[in-house]
Amino acid sequence: xxxxxxxxxxxxxxxxxxxxxxxxxxxxxxxxxxxxxxxxxxxxxxxxxxxxxxxxxxxxxxxxxxxxxxxxxxxxxxxxxxxxxxxxxxxxxxxxxxxxxxxxxxxxxxxxxxxxxxxxxxxxxxxxxxxxxxxxxxxxxxxxxxxxxxxxxxxxxxxxxxxxxxxxxxxxxxxxxxxxxxxxxxxxxxxxxxxxxxxxxxxxxxxxxxxxxxxxxxxxxxxxxxxxxxxxxxxxxxxxxxxxxxxxxxxxxxxxxxxxxxxxxxxxxxxxxxxxxxxxxxxxxxxxxxxxxxxxxxxxxxxxxxxxxxx
Amino acid sequence: xxxxxxxxxxxxxxxxxxxxxxxxxxxxxxxxxxxxxxxxxxxxxxxxxxxxxxxxxxxxxxxxxxxxxxxxxxxxxxxxxxxxxxxxxxxxxxxxxxxxxxxxxxxxxxxxxxxxxxxxxxxxxxxxxxxxxxxxxxxxxxxxxxxxxxxxxxxxxxxxxxxxxxxxxxxxxxxxxxxxxxxxxxxxxxxxxxxxxxxxxxxxxxxxxxxxxxxxxxxxxxxxxxxxxxxxxxxxxxxxxxxxxxxxxxxxxxxxxxxxxxxxxxxxxxxxxxxxxxxxxxxxxxxxxxxxx
Numbered sequence: 001x002x003x004x005x006x007x008x009x010x011x012x013x014x015x016x017x018x019x020x021x022x023x024x025x026x027x028x029x030x031x032x033x034x035x036x037x038x039x040x041x042x043x044x045x046x047x048x049x050x051x052x053x054x055x056x057x058x059x060x061x062x063x064x065x066x067x068x069x070x071x072x073x074x075x076x077x078x079x080x081x082x083x084x085x086x087x088x089x090x091x092x093x094x095x096x097x098x099x100x101x102x103x104x105x106x107x108x109x110x111x112x113x114x115x116x117x118x119x120x121x122x123x124x125x126x127x128x129x130x131x132x133x134x135x136x137x138x139x140x141x142x143x144x145x146x147x148x149x150x151x152x153x154x155x156x157x158x159x160x161x162x163x164x165x166x167x168x169x170x171x172x173x174x175x176x177x178x179x180x181x182x183x184x185x186x187x188x189x190x191x192x193x194x195x196x197x198x199x200x201x202x203x204x205x206x207x208x209x210x211x212x213x214x215x216x217x218x219x220x221x222x223x224x225x226x227x228x229x230x231x232x233x234x235x236x237x238x239x240x241x242x243x244x245x246x247x248x249x250x251x252x253x254x255x256x257x258x259x260x261x262x263x264x265x266x267x268x269x270x271x272x273x274x275x276x277x278x279x280x281x282x283x284x285x286x287x288x289x290x291x292x293x294x295x296x297x298x299x300x301x302x303x304x305x306x307x308x309x310x311x
Numbered sequence: 312x313x314x315x316x317x318x319x320x321x322x323x324x325x326x327x328x329x330x331x332x333x334x335x336x337x338x339x340x341x342x343x344x345x346x347x348x349x350x351x352x353x354x355x356x357x358x359x360x361x362x363x364x365x366x367x368x369x370x371x372x373x374x375x376x377x378x379x380x381x382x383x384x385x386x387x388x389x390x391x392x393x394x395x396x397x398x399x400x401x402x403x404x405x406x407x408x409x410x411x412x413x414x415x416x417x418x419x420x421x422x423x424x425x426x427x428x429x430x431x432x433x434x435x436x437x438x439x440x441x442x443x444x445x446x447x448x449x450x451x452x453x454x455x456x457x458x459x460x461x462x463x464x465x466x467x468x469x470x471x472x473x474x475x476x477x478x479x480x481x482x483x484x485x486x487x488x489x490x491x492x493x494x495x496x497x498x499x500x501x502x503x504x505x506x507x508x509x510x511x512x513x514x515x516x517x518x519x520x521x522x523x524x525x526x527x528x529x530x531x532x533x534x535x536x537x538x539x540x541x542x543x544x545x546x547x548x549x550x551x552x553x554x555x556x557x558x559x560x561x562x563x564x565x566x567x568x569x570x571x572x573x574x575x576x577x578x579x580x581x582x583x584x585x586x587x588x589x590x591x592x593x594x595x596x597x598x599x600x601x602x603x604x
Contacts, residue, residue, distance in 0.1 A: 080385035081385065082431075104435075105433070105434040106439070164341050168348070
């Protein structure tokens with residue numbers, strides 16, 4: 001795996017191709033995934049993306065068929081919901097804020113938060129970001145447009161900002177004795193808006209879109225969102241992981257870096273920087289599977305954290 | 312920072328800051344930015360948390376401060392309200408975004424006996440210790456416009472009284488003399504806070520074309536604070552079974568010696584007379600007290 005084919009590195013590159021900055025530079029000039037489409041066909045080169053969109057839109061549809069068609073499968077929204085009248089699901093991030101703000105919720109909310117917590121602890125915290133959260137559709141659209149328009153540069157805040165923001169969200173809940181973040185939280189606001197009506201919340205969603213498009217590449221989901229940070233913390237020991245198990249086949253095309261919403265997580269696994277095994281264990285990885293899709297050499301696959309094998 | 316530059320203890324080149332210092336600097340910047348953002352959100356939240364008067368919380372809602380810590384804005388109460396009374400505030404509604412409320416003039420609370428909205432709430436923002444909807448205190452009805460209320464004009468509208476689910480307790484009609492005509496009664500709708508649940512059916516039913524003359528307001532707006540230092544003598548007397556200040560010395564009033572103490576009502580010609588006094592003579596226009604409101 002230490003084979004780092006220097007022959008394939010184009011001479012005009014000034015930054016190392018495996019750095020995040022190099023990826024960003026290449027990402028704006030290339031159309032990532034072209035090789036993969038040629039090698040695997042369009043459908044297989046978009047398998048995880050299609051599955052992910054189906055998951056995101058399917059979950060949204062479950063919430064929407066109630067108010068639209070009167071089929072009450074799921075009531076409520078992502079903050080708290082009741083499925084088929086029996087299964088409560090509550091956002092543990094909200095319950096944490098509630099408790100910090102001094103309110104001990106009823107058993108339903110605690111049970112619902114426990115179920116959600118257990119799921120993401122087990123399977124992967126940021127699965128929420130990639131497979132459930134509706135804001136992902138917005139920021140993915142912004143990233144796609146940014147790439148197609150060839151918008152370069154921009155200034156994103158440090159990736160750790162979200163963890164600080166997460167801390168301050170809890171502090172402000174304790175200080176105000178209210179769920180202060182919920183006044184501005186674009187994640188819950190967007191989902192609630194789709195189901196219950198938007199008001200001016202379009203402004204906040206549009207703000208995120210244009211922030212990601214014009215100011216900070218992957219700015220919201222990758223650098224700011226405290227909810228994503230919360231779920232990332234949950235996913236530290238989770239089972240479902242991406243593995244670069246055929247990293248010896250990597251031809252440094254950089255397509256995975258270009259599409260990855262958290263490109264810094266790839267290098268340790270793909271290039272063996274600071275670790276031997278090919279698993280992407282960084283909790284910031286959303287397990288979206290785009291790297292699997294766009295790789296023409298089938299370097300990546302989605303597996304478990306126990307599978308450290310390499311082929 | 313500049314002070315630290317001079318006391319760099321290690322032999323490291325001055326141009327390359329140590330990793331620790333770089334970390335501290337980065338962390339300070341990031342933390343500052345995130346802190347400002349969160350502070351902004353918190354202050355906005357504080358400022359936006361004043362509930363407008365026309366927005367009434369569902370039955371069983373905790374006091375507003377606690378409610379804003381407890382409500383996760385999931386809308387399950389909205390979904391289980393059979394009359395579509397409740398709705399979630401949208402951004403720009405001037406009610407905390409995403410929290411449930413209703414506007415009584417649009418759709419009032421129908422006071423379901425099983426209180427499905429309270430049962431649906433998973434967090435306790437709507438308190439399940441409320442099991443009798445008659446005990447709900449969503450707000451308090453106030454007959455706020457006495458100039459346009461038809462009953463105050465001397466008519467028999469009575470609609471707010473008729474639709475009240477707690478009729479004759481929460482709203483009564485108090486009969487008083489109509490000083491304008493001087494020969495009719497006025498039946499004034501009068502709200503009693505002990506029984507009013509704040510459901511808003513009176514506000515919805517008021518026949519005035521636009522705004523209602525009777526409105527449900529948050530209790531904090533509708534009610535004054537009780538003057539605790541003022542003991543109501545009649546209540547104390549009833550509770551104690553006797554006057555708390557003992558029997559009073561009764562001084563006779565000249566001319567009324569044979570009447571009960573305190574009774575100063577006199578017939579014409581009875582009691583002490585002013586020497587020049589003559590009762591007013593009625594004109595041809597009938598009774599006219601001359602009183603104008």
